[in-house]
Amino acid sequence: MADGVRARQREATRRALLREGRRLFALRGYTAVGLAEVVDAAGVTKGALYHHFGGKADLFRAVLAEVQQEVADRVAAAADAHEDSWTRLVAGCQEFLTASTAPQTQRIMLVDGPAVLGWSEWRALDEAASARHLAEAIAALVEEGRMAPQPVAPLTRLLSGAMNEAALWLAASTEATDLEHVRTALVRMLEAFRVG
Amino acid sequence: MADGVRARQREATRRALLREGRRLFALRGYTAVGLAEVVDAAGVTKGALYHHFGGKADLFRAVLAEVQQEVADRVAAAADAHEDSWTRLVAGCQEFLTASTAPQTQRIMLVDGPAVLGWSEWRALDEAASARHLAEAIAALVEEGRMAPQPVAPLTRLLSGAMNEAALWLAASTEATDLEHVRTALVRMLEAFRVG
DNA sequence: TTTTTCGCGTACCTTCGGTATGTGAAACGA
DNA sequence: TCGTTTCACATACCGAAGGTACGCGAAAAA
Numbered sequence: 277m278a279d280g281v282r283a284r285q286r287e288a289t290r291r292a293l294l295r296e297g298r299r300l301f302a303l304r305g306y307t308a309v310g311l312a313e314v315v316d317a318a319g320v321t322k323g324a325l326y327h328h329f330g331g332k333a334d335l336f337r338a339v340l341a342e343v344q345q346e347v348a349d350r351v352a353a354a355a356d357a358h359e360d361s362w363t364r365l366v367a368g369c370q371e372f373l374t375a376s377t378a379p380q381t382q383r384i385m386l387v388d389g390p391a392v393l394g395w396s397e398w399r400a401l402d403e404a405a406s407a408r409h410l411a412e413a414i415a416a417l418v419e420e421g422r423m424a425p426q427p428v429a430p431l432t433r434l435l436s437g438a439m440n441e442a443a444l445w446l447a448a449s450t451e452a453t454d455l456e457h458v459r460t461a462l463v464r465m466l467e468a469f470r471v472g
Numbered sequence: 473m474a475d476g477v478r479a480r481q482r483e484a485t486r487r488a489l490l491r492e493g494r495r496l497f498a499l500r501g502y503t504a505v506g507l508a509e510v511v512d513a514a515g516v517t518k519g520a521l522y523h524h525f526g527g528k529a530d531l532f533r534a535v536l537a538e539v540q541q542e543v544a545d546r547v548a549a550a551a552d553a554h555e556d557s558w559t560r561l562v563a564g565c566q567e568f569l570t571a572s573t574a575p576q577t578q579r580i581m582l583v584d585g586p587a588v589l590g591w592s593e594w595r596a597l598d599e600a601a602s603a604r605h606l607a608e609a610i611a612a613l614v615e616e617g618r619m620a621p622q623p624v625a626p627l628t629r630l631l632s633g634a635m636n637e638a639a640l641w642l643a644a645s646t647e648a649t650d651l652e653h654v655r656t657a658l659v660r661m662l663e664a665f666r667v668g
Numbered sequence: 669t670t671t672t673t674c675g676c677g678t679a680c681c682t683t684c685g686g687t688a689t690g691t692g693a694a695a696c697g698a
Numbered sequence: 699t700c701g702t703t704t705c706a707c708a709t710a711c712c713g714a715a716g717g718t719a720c721g722c723g724a725a726a727a728a
Contacts, residue, residue: 282694286706305590307503310684322686323707332685383591391502391587395579395640430638430653434661437637438630444591445629457626461665465630468664469657478725482675506715518717519676528716 290328292318298339302380306336306388336384336392337401343384344405347375351406355413361420365413366466369439370459372406376443377455386440407436423469431469438462486524488514494535498576502532502584532580532588533597539577540601546571547602551609557616561609562662565635566655568602572639573651582636603632619665627665634658 296317300309311332315325329335354371355364376385390398403411411432417423442458492513496505507528511521525531550567551560572581586594599607607628613619638654 280695282704282706285694289706306587311686312684321708323709326686327706387586387591390583394501395583396644399641399644426657427650427653430641430650431657433638433641434634434654434657437640438634440637441633442626442629444633445595445626448592448595454623454626457623458630461622461627461630464664465661468660476726478673478675481725485675507717508715517677519678521676522717523674523676 289318289320289324292320293325293328293335294339294342297335298342298380298384301336301339301384301388302382305383306332306392333392336388340384340389340393340398341401341405343381344401347372347381347385348405348409350375351409355409361413361416362422362470365410365417366463368409368413369435369462369466372410372439373443373446373455373458373462376440377446379447382443382447386444402436407432410436422472424471426469435465438465485514485516485520488516489521489524489531490535490538493531494538494576494580497532497535497580497584498578501579502588529588532584536580536585536589536594537597537601539580540597543568543571543577543581544601544605547605551605557609557612558618558666561606561613562659564605564609565631565658565662568606568635569639569642569654569658570651572636573642575643578639578643582640598632603628606632618668620667622665631661634661 293314297309297314300314300317303309311322311325314335315322318324325335329338351368351372355368358364358367376382389401393401399407411428414423414428414431418425418428439462442462446455446458489510493505493510496510496513499505507518507521510531511518514520521531525534547564547568551564554560554563572578585597589597595603607624610619610624610627614621614624635658638658642651642654
């Protein structure tokens with residue numbers, strides 16, 4: 277998929293920018309990181325960056341999409357390890373919790389994402405990546421009659437927000453037991469909507 | 473509390489900066505608003521701004537504190553209208569939901585806040601203002617034996633995050649029934665922790 | 669009335685995102 | 699093989715925005 281010296285070099289540059297951008301954005305936040313830093317770390321110049329991306333915000337958008345995809349993949353994998361719809365939901369939620377607690381993904385996904393791109397665009401990306409899985413899992417349970425019939429969107433948002441904030445809190449927490457407490461409370465929340 | 477021409481003028485300037493800063497930050501977001509705009513709207517110059525505040529971020533901090541205080545006051549008032557601890561919790565949550573759905577407060581409190589000040593400082597301010605009420609309400613219920621004994625902090629974070637995200641979603645939503653659906657789902661979540 | 673304080677305006681500096689343009693090597697056609 | 703075109707990227711430059719140093723004039727203090 278990368279034949280020719282040119283195409284290969286192009287991809288290498290693009291990936292270097294994405295990698296260093298991601299590393300720096302995660303480490304120090306979007307506004308604190310200058311483009312000069314990113315291109316230096318990637319071993320190129322601003323010309324290369326603007327050749328590959330529309331600007332600083334666009335580079336961030338690409339980084340965010342990458343991070344969200346990784347989290348979504350982990351969540352999907354965790355859910356797919358189970359057959360039962362309810363177990364899939366719980367497993368997916370717990371995996372999301374741990375995946376988005378990692379400091380390399382957290383600031384990009386949960387803090388800078390909405391501020392840089394605006395909440396609505398952030399939400400669209402979030403929906404396309406991980407929140408969609410959550411909505412599908414809930415819809416499946418409602419379909420099966422194992423969850424009370426109700427609009428899926430409001431519940432999805434409540435749970436998504438709860439997990440996002442909990443992940444932020446867990447990352448800043450020092451108590452090792454906090455994760456277990458959050459998991460317990462989260463499962464109890466989910467149980468509230470279980471029927472049958 | 474403002475005797476002397478000087479002290480009165482000082483307060484007037486400070487309030488003008490806060491007012492215009494808040495208006496513009498809420499309208500177009502922190503990064504999109506320049507200091508020149510704020511000081512022009514307030515009828516002063518940058519010299520005045522830097523005399524009263526440490527910089528752009530510090531002005532934002534003051535604005536955020538003001539917004540959070542207003543929301544906290546509304547929540548506290550809604551809760552205090554009731555005697556029963558459980559009703560107080562539910563009323564406070566619902567008031568928080570509507571108060572933080574208002575576009576004038578939302579972007580500052582929920583989107584730019586964490587990004588500009590960093591999540592931990594944002595969380596400290598949030599805790600001092602409204603999340604504290606939530607934690608106290610939950611603690612009271614646990615004390616009374618009407619809620620399952622459990623660590624208060626994890627549950628507080630889950631609920632706080634759920635409401636924040638729901639408020640963001642509601643503000644962008646067009647369906648009038650969405651608010652009712654969120655309220656229903658939220659109450660059901662709360663009920664999950666009720667005992668007795 | 670003299671002196672001091674201080675709230676704030678003015679001018680300037682630096683940094684940073686963004687753009688316009690140049691360049692050299694790879695791809696391509698004859 | 700050789701001229702031509704393409705294109706990935708570098709260089710140089712620009713405007714705007716946050717921040718700072720300094721001065722002024724009126725109110726407060728002595």
